[in-house]
Amino acid sequence: MSPVTIRLETSRLQLREFKGSDKLAFARYRSDPAIAKYQNWDIPYSEAAAADFIESLQQLTPGILGEWYQLAIELKATGEMIGDCAFCILADDSKQAEIGFTIAQTHQGKGYATEAVTCLLEYLFKNQNLHRVRANCDPENIASIKLLKRVGMRLEGHFIKSLWFKNNWVDELWFAILDDEWN
Template structure:
């Protein structure tokens, strides 16, 4: 299947999902430590295969109000190491929300920051978005650190606003405006 979407960074390719991604996707989405702060529970291989098949043909961006996953692959090998998500707001598609998931073996190497910077450039420079947000669990220290490191501002702290995996949880909301994005 020809790729319909591609963002290249020095070490990564953000691209549409491919059927060859199922094994790698299933492996990291099955890891309890990866699912801990996500809205989903660990995936089975069958769930991963269905998800990749469904995402492989999706347009990026998806229609407003619809999430789409974007594969994060190593530029040198095309090996899937994670994914990011993008959802344009249903009521104002010049605003979007992003998310990111990286396989444990690839964390701590700057890949998540590189992927987000590539996605930000696409969202602001190509799609012309006005604003991006990211929502994270306050206990997700790595995500909090990541979002700050890529220039997002913490705009809100919602206390016990979400029933999440059997308990009330706190969330931070981070944001970045197009005018704040450094054009290179």
């Protein structure tokens, strides 16, 4: 495990480093076609792939420029791992980051993603002292668009067929928020 870890808390959630025991829950929700549809892995997502991914995360130090750092989202009430969120401080600009997020379908619609992403943004602006955080999503990914708007991110651009994704050229929506908008 990396000597530097992040542990964040909200009223209902804990955002923490991944553990080996997360592999089953992680492989299960990553294998869900609705979860994988707009994300960059193929399904089924095996337990072995989950174990390898989790092991690779444990070697990482959070905040390395250009490297995604993934946090597990755990329900405080039950200890269940229900999703993940991630950030990547840009390789060419240490004051900006990109974020991503996933919540297992059975736990969607309860505001957990809003709570986790709000907590992640607070960490990035207050602890990492970033200037700007961005996120991108497919224009058909309505739940993600609603979430990004709900946490206060602005739609800044709609790129047309700008990404080669799962054998198609797809559009990208880019959202962002600045530190002085967050305060």
